[in-house]
Amino acid sequence: MTAKSEEKSTFISALARAIESGAFVKLTLGKFRGQGEARKAVATLVDLKNGPHLKIVTSLARKDETKTLTINDGINHLKTTIGDSYLSATLFSTERDMTLTYSKKREPRLSTGKPTLKAAQPAAHDRSKSYLVAPDRPYLKALQVSDEEGRIKPSMQGKYRQICRFIEIVEGLLKEVGAGSGNTPLSIIDIGSGKGYLTFALYDHLTTALGRMCQMTGIEVRGDLVDLCNDLARKLDFSGLAFEAVEAQHTSQKRADVVIALHACDTATDDALALGIGAGAEMILGAPCCQHEIAPQINDTGEGFSGLIKYPLLKQRQADLVTDAARALLLEASGYKVKVIEFVSTEHTSKNILLAATKSANANRERAREQYRALKRATGFATHHLASQLKDVE
């Protein structure tokens, strides 16, 4: 290997190691000497459904160009551009900064310095929200979201952003409704709690960051996950948090200030919403997951949807929206004010809607009932799992 390529090889190895260890923050490219207008570029990690990727954003005079590549392809792409189109590259990691620059004669020079950035930077749209949850919280380490040093693992960046966003939303809504204020503990039921990422996050935030008393139950049909979560709750001394292995519909939990169901499968979301309404919860949060009930029922009712529902993919998407609109209207008809908000960016998942319902004396229940019936007529569905559990909506 020539001396020239050694510097570059050291730089690229440092980049790969930083990504692997979770210390990578970003990489910047400057001193553009390639074809076309001047530009600079920044590479960061993004977590997609199929794992972490490198997002390389190139800034041109009038627009940005974004490439999202697998880690391997991203590193290979950077390898070919550094020292060719760009004569300067800086790797920012939580361990050190490393800069590789080339002279006019393309002589490389490698320098390292103390880290100027301390933590992996979340994507811009989530940046302001990520500090509500410290990455070194013990439950994040135990659930393998962060490593032993308290750094978010590259593959868990998406989950971490989801946790931060969720906590931000709940904190805002709790302030609005003043739920569980006073001396009684806030009671919360989480339906379909899975591995408990969001359950632990909420319990930890409420009791530790906000200093509130809290009695929280995770309902999960899978016994192995319930055992895992109960073990962790014990280890962390979370005395107000417990998990039950039971189907949502059959839980004995009937009272709650807050009911949440995040990505609970299919009609488990409806069971959770029905439970929340029945319990008179101040706040109900549902992020729907897969939906199978409405799509087969949607038909050509003469409302002009035939051109939409003849394509199976569009029919399913339409059915998802109809399902969630019906849920929102049924919540309103039950005395809740409902916001339909984006949970996480669609960049991470298409299942990103969150129904956020807060109890309100001002909900226009009759109008919501009428709108629900009109939606049924227009789209042709006959049964809705949530409606079947409520009185006076049909």
Ligand SMILES: C[S@@+](CC[C@H](N)C(=O)[O-])C[C@H]1O[C@@H](n2cnc3c(N)ncnc32)[C@H](O)[C@@H]1O
């Ligand atoms: C996609 S996971 C979501 C986990 C967690 N809420 C989150 O957002 O990270 C859905 C979980 O719901 C559970 N589940 C599905 N149907 C259920 C039901 N009827 N009752 C209780 N749990 C259910 C599944 O076993 C699974 O663990």
